[in-house]
Amino acid sequence: MIDIVLTDRPLDITNCINAVMTPAAGGIDVFIGTVRDATKGRRVVRLEFEAYEPMAISEMKKIAEQSTAQWPLHKVVIHHRTGILEVGEVPVVIAVSAAHRGAAFDACRYIIDTLKQTVPIWKKEIFEDGEVWVSATP
């Protein structure tokens, strides 16, 4: 089971965990991204997320499918936010269930690492004295 969601509404972490529960699983691994209050010493006021929605969804689906091909997983959930997020809010939740923890840990890390490289979603950091699209320039 693969469940991909891109939404401008707050993510429900408990719902993501419940969605991957199954009696066949021996463990669940969860990654929760949170909005940090500073980058390189500059205070972050908020983040703004923008997505190329149809492609972002298809790229997240690809990553989930790659992870189920590579590891023996039961269920995979990837939920990502768009819009304005304040410090402490949750832009992304990834939950993976598997019979054994090794596969769940490895797949969860693979999914977040790959998402950050390939999924067309962008975040702008808003500081007290300026703003910057993350990773845009060298």
Next chain:
Amino acid sequence: MVVKILAFGVAKEIFNTSQLSVDMGGKSAIGDLKQTLELQYPRLASLSSYMVAVNNEYAGNEVVLVGNEEIAIIPPVSGG
């Protein structure tokens, strides 16, 4: 050939719009599109990198356009 492109993130700010038409002259490959855009918008070339997506898939410079595709400029992604 004239193609319509979508722009996101910092690319939207470089073009000052989220949708624009680009006249590629007699050319039709993604590499030509990038060259045309970089001449008109030099800031594009100063990004860490950027990709072009055709019909929601990343496309290499060699991909040739027919003109009715959905084309998007994808600056460095930063989700998560």
